[in-house]
Amino acid sequence: MVVGDFALELDTVVIGAGPGGYVAAIRASQMGQKVAIIEREYIGGVCLNVGCIPSKALISAGHHYQEALDSEVFGITTEGVKLDFAKTQEWKDNSVVKKLTSGVEFLLKKNKVEIIRGEAFFVDANTLRVIHEDSAQTYSFNHAIVATGSRPIEIKGFKFGGRIIDSTGGLNLKEVPKKLAIVGGGVIGAELGAAYANLGAEVTILEGTAQILPNFEKDMVKLVERSFKKKGVKVVTNAMAKEAVDNGNSVTVTYEAKGKEEKIEADYVMVTVGRRPNTDDLGLEIAGVEMTDRGLVKVDEQCRTNVKSIFAIGDIVPGAALAHKASYEAKIAAEAISGKDVAVDYIGMPAVAFTDPELASVGMTEKEAKEAGLDVKVSKFTLAGNGRALSLNQTEGFVRLVTTKEDNVIVGGQVVGAGASDTIAEIGLAIEAGMNAEDIALTIHSHPSLSEAVMDTAELALGLPIHV
Incomplete structure (x- = not known):
């Protein structure tokens, strides 16, 4: 390979090292592809650096602070509780964010993924140029996966800056x-x-x-x-x-x-x-990639664009802007490039809000199921009847299952309350696997646990509730 006016040759190149990009790069390497990943800012993308992870760190710190201030219900009285927010931020940045991002960089190197620093621009369907500081290099590629994520929307009258x-x-x-x-x-x-x-x-x-x-x-x-x-x-x-x-x-x-x-x-x-897709200034139009009016990239069920050599995933394609959606699509795209017969299926895609209490939803709501022509019923179990929720003093919330009336197949579920972001995974698995309420009811759940509420809801759906 010759550096200069000649293009360096790449097999699979991934643009963006967020939860979509780095997962795509690792999976592509695991599939036997020679992979390079291009990142202009930071490994881990928005999610790990200034999004999902640091926000959950601050949420966790807030919970701990509130528990320290008020735990009298447990017979615990505290005095002189102080918040050192500078130390909170230091913990978030160094013990959480840096540990994760350095871990991702280690995983990329472990999987023999070449890391290229700079900003990528498409020259055509099989060529791109990377600019980094005062230098530039042209690369040719067989396949590209674009995973450039999104950025916050700035609205009229609220120009970012200062306060x-x-x-x-x-x-x-x-x-x-x-x-x-x-x-x-x-x-x-x-x-x-x-x-x-x-x-x-x-x-x-x-x-x-x-x-x-x-x-x-x-x-x-x-x-x-x-x-x-x-x-x-x-x-x-x-x-x-x-x-x-x-x-x-x-x-x-x-x-x-x-x-x-x-x-x-x-x-x-x-x-x-809201957030805006990072698809401008990439040269996608020059490469012939079709876009929507909103600046999203049009893709098929393998995340392939209309240009055979270019794939796109994550926040820049239609659908929810979720980190776990990007990671899921990353694996589909990487495996499709390797010739595997794969396609996206969002039926078990969860949505979560880490609020107080946590909210989580997967599959169809009752309304969506009925609009889809399904004859369904809804079963709801409150966390006030769950022993673990009582012991945590967090009984606000419920588990709800949406099941078909004929054979109790689980088509949707919602969880509100402590641990909802974790509990929803069981319902997602059930939907993905086509399970019915009996499958959940017959699964032995540990006691006492928040997940027992899912079992109780399944029993309720079967008309055989124990704790109602």
Whole structure:
């Protein structure tokens, strides 16, 4: 290979080293491909560095702080509890984020994946150019997997900078704000709103639709709203954010609700109204790749674009912008390149909100099942009847199963409460495997455990409940 005006040859190249990209690179290498991965910023992508992982670290810190402040129900009285937020941030950055990202880099090297630093641009369907600092190199490739992720949307009147921040800025504040305004009450806004409320901030959430967490069912969201009320979080729905003015030591947010213009003052305003796919400035159009009007890449069920040599996964393709969706698609694309007969199937794709309490959903809701023409029934078991939930003093929530009336096949499920993000996996497996309620009911669950609530719900679906 010759460096310079000549193109270096690559077999499979992955653009982006987030949870889609690095998984694709490792799986492709495992399938016998010679793989290189191109990353312009940081290994691990948004998720590991400024998204999923650091946000859960702050959420966890908030929970521990609240437990230290108030555990009298357990007979534990504490005095002099203090929060050293600088130390919290240091733990998040060094003991959590850096450990994971360095681990991912180790895994890439272990799997013989070449790491190329820089920004990639397509020249044509089999050539790209990588620019890094003051140098540039051209590469030819047999196959490319584009996994460039997404970035926060900036809305009119809320230009990022200073005290007007996106979710990345919200995760890296130097102090817990006394007052925090959040524009957007989706998963990111609700999660970080709860985290900062637990850490002592006075939080106001402005949501443009009729409810926060609009992608979850109303009875699930009600429990989060109740929790927010207890924390002193103010939620304003059907609110239109109009402008934010940075005053230097505070920010004034103007919004409209119920036909009336309102203003609130806060230390920071965090905008979490969605994310935009990172598909611009990649040269995808030059390579002949077809896009949607929203800037998403059109792909088939193997994540292949209309250009045979180029695949795309994660936030840049249609569907939910979820890290675990990107990782799933990564394996499909890598295996498709190796000639395996694989295709995406999102039937068991979970959605989770790490709020208080946690929300998790997989498969179809009752409404979706009926719209699909299925004759279903719904069975719901409250965590107040679960021994482990009682021992944790976290009885808010429930497990719900959506099953067919004829043969009790599980087509959907929702979990609200402690451990929902983990418990949902059992229901997802059941849906993926085509199991019915009897399969779950006959599975021996450890006692006492939160997962027993799934078994109890399955027994309820069969008309043979023990703990109801």
